[in-house]
Amino acid sequence: xxxxxxxxxxxxxxxxxxxxxxxxxYPVLWLILCTFKxxxxxxxxxxxxxxxxxxxxxxxKAWNTGNMGTxxxxxxxxxxxxxxxxxxxxVPLSFALAKMKWKHRSNINGYILIGMMVPxxxxxxxLFTIYNKIGFTNSRIGLILIYTAYSLPLSVTLLTGFFESVxxxxxxxxxxxxxxxxxxxxxxxxxxxxxxxxxxxTLQFMSSWNDLIFSQTMISKxxxxxxxxxxxxxxxxxxxxDWGPLFAAMAIAVVPTLVLYMFLSKFMIRGLTAGAIKx
Amino acid sequence: xxxxxxxxxxxxxFILPAVILFTCLVFIPLIWSFVYTFFSGQPGLxxxxxxxxxxxxxxxxxxxxxxVKNNLLYVVVVxxxxxxxxxxxxxxxxxxxxxxxxxxxxxxxxxxxxxxxAVAQMFIKIYAITxxxxxxxxxxxxVGLDSLVKGWIGDPKTAMLALIIMDIWKxxxxxxxxxxxxxIELPEDSVEAARIDGATxxxxxxxxxxxQLKPVFRMAIVICITACFKVYDSPVAxxxxxxxxxxxxxxxxxxxTAFNYAQFGYGSVLAVIILIECAIFTFVVGRIFKTKDxx
Numbered sequence: 001x002x003x004x005x006x007x008x009x010x011x012x013x014x015x016x017x018x019x020x021x022x023x024x025x026y027p028v029l030w031l032i033l034c035t036f037k038x039x040x041x042x043x044x045x046x047x048x049x050x051x052x053x054x055x056x057x058x059x060x061k062a063w064n065t066g067n068m069g070t071x072x073x074x075x076x077x078x079x080x081x082x083x084x085x086x087x088x089x090x091v092p093l094s095f096a097l098a099k100m101k102w103k104h105r106s107n108i109n110g111y112i113l114i115g116m117m118v119p120x121x122x123x124x125x126x127l128f129t130i131y132n133k134i135g136f137t138n139s140r141i142g143l144i145l146i147y148t149a150y151s152l153p154l155s156v157t158l159l160t161g162f163f164e165s166v167x168x169x170x171x172x173x174x175x176x177x178x179x180x181x182x183x184x185x186x187x188x189x190x191x192x193x194x195x196x197x198x199x200x201x202t203l204q205f206m207s208s209w210n211d212l213i214f215s216q217t218m219i220s221k222x223x224x225x226x227x228x229x230x231x232x233x234x235x236x237x238x239x240x241x242d243w244g245p246l247f248a249a250m251a252i253a254v255v256p257t258l259v260l261y262m263f264l265s266k267f268m269i270r271g272l273t274a275g276a277i278k279x
Numbered sequence: 280x281x282x283x284x285x286x287x288x289x290x291x292x293f294i295l296p297a298v299i300l301f302t303c304l305v306f307i308p309l310i311w312s313f314v315y316t317f318f319s320g321q322p323g324l325x326x327x328x329x330x331x332x333x334x335x336x337x338x339x340x341x342x343x344x345x346x347v348k349n350n351l352l353y354v355v356v357v358x359x360x361x362x363x364x365x366x367x368x369x370x371x372x373x374x375x376x377x378x379x380x381x382x383x384x385x386x387x388x389x390x391x392x393x394x395x396x397a398v399a400q401m402f403i404k405i406y407a408i409t410x411x412x413x414x415x416x417x418x419x420x421x422v423g424l425d426s427l428v429k430g431w432i433g434d435p436k437t438a439m440l441a442l443i444i445m446d447i448w449k450x451x452x453x454x455x456x457x458x459x460x461x462x463i464e465l466p467e468d469s470v471e472a473a474r475i476d477g478a479t480x481x482x483x484x485x486x487x488x489x490x491q492l493k494p495v496f497r498m499a500i501v502i503c504i505t506a507c508f509k510v511y512d513s514p515v516a517x518x519x520x521x522x523x524x525x526x527x528x529x530x531x532x533x534x535x536t537a538f539n540y541a542q543f544g545y546g547s548v549l550a551v552i553i554l555i556e557c558a559i560f561t562f563v564v565g566r567i568f569k570t571k572d573x574x
Contacts (some may be wrong), residue, residue, distance in 0.1 A: 004289060013375025017383060021367060024387050024452065030414060031401050043410065047417035092293035100293070101285045110293060115305050119509045119557060121530050122550045125537045126311035127304065129322045149304035152297055171284075181289040210394040212512045217538065228396035231341065233515055235400050241410055253397040261392050265385050268392055273456050 008104050029188070029197065031254065034247040035059065042047035058248035064276070066238050067222055068249045071230035077140050078215075078226055079208040082147035087197060088203045089148060090155040097184055098163030099171060109160070115153035120213065128217050138221045147208040148219070155200045158274060162196040195267075202264055227253045315547035322543060333548045343549070346532045347523050350556075353528070354507040360447045361503050365454025370484065372455070373462050384459060388452040395449065399516030402445045406431035425475070435525045438518050442526050446513050450506070454499055461495035462488065495563065497568040504564065505557045529553050 034042075036051035042241050063069040096102070099108050127146070128137075136142035166189060174188045212228040219225055225233070234249050261268055319329040337343060368387070371514035376383055390398065408414035408430040412420060419427040431441040467489060473483050511530040514520060520535075530553060537546025 010375065013371055014312055016371060021386055023448070024390055027401060027405060027414070028389060028393070030405075034404075040344060046421070047412055048421075066554065089297040093297040095538075096290050096293040099284065101281060102287075102290050108298065109493070111306075112297075112301060114309075115301065118309060118549075119505075119511065119530075119553055121533055122554050123305060125306035125310035125315060125543050125546050125550065128538070129311075130303075130308065145300065146304055149300045150305050150403065152305075156297070162344060173438060175288050179283075181283050181286050187321070210396070210512075212396055212515065213534070217534075222289045228512075228516075231396050231400055235463075242386070243404065246402070250397045251402050253394050257392055257394060262390065263452050264534075265388070268457060269385070269388055272391060272453065274458065275311075 009207065013178060015262065028254070028258075031247060031250055034243065035251045037244055037247075039242065039244060058244035059252070061245040062248040062252065063235070066234040066245060067225065067230050068227070068234065068252050071222055071225045071227050072252055074140060074224060075226040076210060078147065079138070079205055081144035082151070082208045083201050083204045085144060085148040086151055086155055090152055090159055091190070091193075091197070092185065092200055093152075094156050094159035094163055095189065097168070098160045099168075100181075109156075112153050112156050115150070116157070119149060122275045126218060131218055137218050138224045139218075140224065142218055143208075143211075143215060143226070146214050149205070150214075151204050152209055154203065158200055158203075158271075159193075159196055162193055168194065198264065198267045199271040199274070202260065202267040205260065206257070206268070206272070216271065283299060287455060292379050296403070310548055311546050315544050316551060317394060318544040319542070320544070321541045326543075329544060333544045336545060337548065337552070340528070342524060343529070343552075346527045346529045347552075348555075349439065349524075350508065350510075350528050352439065353446075353510065354560075356443050358449075358500070358503045358507050360443075361451050361454045362499055364447070364451050364495075366458045366492075367500065368451070368455045369458035369462055374480065381441050384456060386524050387455055390449050391452040393449070395512040396516045397446065398449055402441070402517055403432060406441055408433075415546060432518055433522060435522045438522060438526050441525055442517055444519060446510070454503065455503075457499050458495060461492050489562070493568065497564065501561050502562050504560050508553060508560065510556050529556075 015042070030047075033051055036054050036056075037045075038057075039051060040048070040269055064070075069131060093112075097105060116265075126186065131137045131142055136145075166256065174184050197254075210228065211226070212232075215226040215229050219229065222233075229254055231249055235246055316333055317331075319332065320328055348415060372380055372383055379549045405414045406416075408416055408428065410430070415431065416428045419425065423458050429437070431437045468484055469487055469491075473487055478486070509530060510528055510533070514526050514528050515531055518526040520531050529549060533549035533553065535550060536542050
């Protein structure tokens with residue numbers, strides 16, 4: 001009696017889980033499959049049909065005609081640049097906040113945390129005026145600086161949390177052995193923190209790669225556009241009727257993230273949930 | 280020891296790049312935004328002190344109230360659905376999945392990491408009716424529900440629904456994970472004890488686990504509501520605020536006011552309104568959970 005009830009409830013939960021998995025994954029799979037379909041396949045076959053062959057014509061079209069190639073390169077530059085810059089800026093600051101001895105430590109910590117409580121929209125208009133004045137609009141460096149600055153609060157929180165867990169004895173031992181402060185950071189602490197740095201890097205990747213509002217505000221030249229803005233334009237000008245290249249353009253935005261997620265899901269999940277919780 | 284860890288030159292070198300960057304690009308613009316609310320026109324072009332005029336304009340601005348109403352509907356439905364579904368699905372994984380819990384979680388999280396704009400473009404095609412049916416209309420027509428075949432985004436009656444469904448799909452994975460990590464961190468022994476005393480699974484969930492999860496609920500509600508208030512990318516990329524203003528959100532209205540109509544002062548007022556909305560609701564949620572804790 002109890003066993004049969006158990007089996008029923010188990011099978012119901014299995015079915016529910018299966019439905020959820022299909023709902024989460026199938027649209028993404030559909031998107032990828034659609035990138036290989038020709039225009040006739042879109043019009044003649046059902047939306048659920050599989051592509052007849054793997055032809056990459058849609059990708060070539062999207063890359064060349066829809067400005068996706070240029071914006072892909074721009075997005076890669078801005079994302080990689082901000083990933084580099086966040087490590088250079090956030091790691092030393094977090095170390096100084098967690099382990100070094102100075103007067104205004106907690107003030108500076110609180111100051112950086114302001115950034116987590118405020119919606120970016122509030123700073124957007126003056127930021128645009130400043131950028132306009134100093135000629136940083138339509139500049140990749142301008143975007144890299146913004147992406148880094150707005151990721152600082154969260155990255156610093158994650159990293160200081162990590163540094164606090166590093167035992168003081170370890171640093172003391174290194175200092176007694178004659179290490180300078182730079183050697184302590186570079187040779188002792190940095191190698192220990194690959195996990196936290198990976199988390200910060202994946203978070204930075206997602207916020208830069210997915211950003212719409214900053215790139216939309218600061219970039220007006222098509223040759224400087226990043227992927228999200230280019231994608232919206234692409235749909236407006238080419239994607240209404242001709243679906244194949246638009247799906248390829250979406251895939252250009254989505255596939256890098258999916259590939260990273262395949263290898264680094266642990267870090268992405270940790271970063272995003274921690275980000276949500278602390279933000 | 281203290282000499283090394285108190286090395287002033289090193290400290291300056293470590294903190295200054297980040298602090299300068301943050302000050303110039305985040306803090307100064309933030310403060311400046313409040314100053315802008317008292318000015319009219321565009322900086323450089325006819326920028327004049329306007330006193331409280333921008334604030335007075337709020338009350339007569341019908342579009343603003345439409346966007347606030349849209350936003351509130353969105354916050355309640357999307358926020359409610361994400362919290363409730365997130366919790367239920369986390370429970371389902373915890374109790375119903377014996378093997379591969381990790382894999383299920385990882386797969387359900389996929390929509391969360393995808394770029395929001397690409398997701399919106401994908402949903403435009405899922406909801407599409409011309410030149411051919413998208414996934415949704417194909418599905419309805421395949422199962423014989425032809426009355427439901429329509430242009431979901433173009434119809435003012437269903438545009439908001441289309442947006443809401445997309446955003447639940449996109450973000451529910453996050454809340455599944457937040458609740459799931461909360462559930463597995465609960466102490467095992469109280470559940471064990473209740474089982475031995477003959478409590479049913481339902482009683483265990485409602486009497487023991489939900490009360491213990493209260494801090495997780497509170498946190499999830501706060502992050503969910505603030506995210507919903509700030510929503511920008513998905514309506515911009517899915518509907519552009521339309522048809523008309525049916526899916527226009529305050530953040531979009533602010534953006535258009537400032538950058539399409541060059542009213543930086545009034546745009547800043549709208550930005551401040553978004554900030555106040557977030558602050559009020561975070562405060563209210565905090566209070567609600569506090570009084571309950573006090574009981």
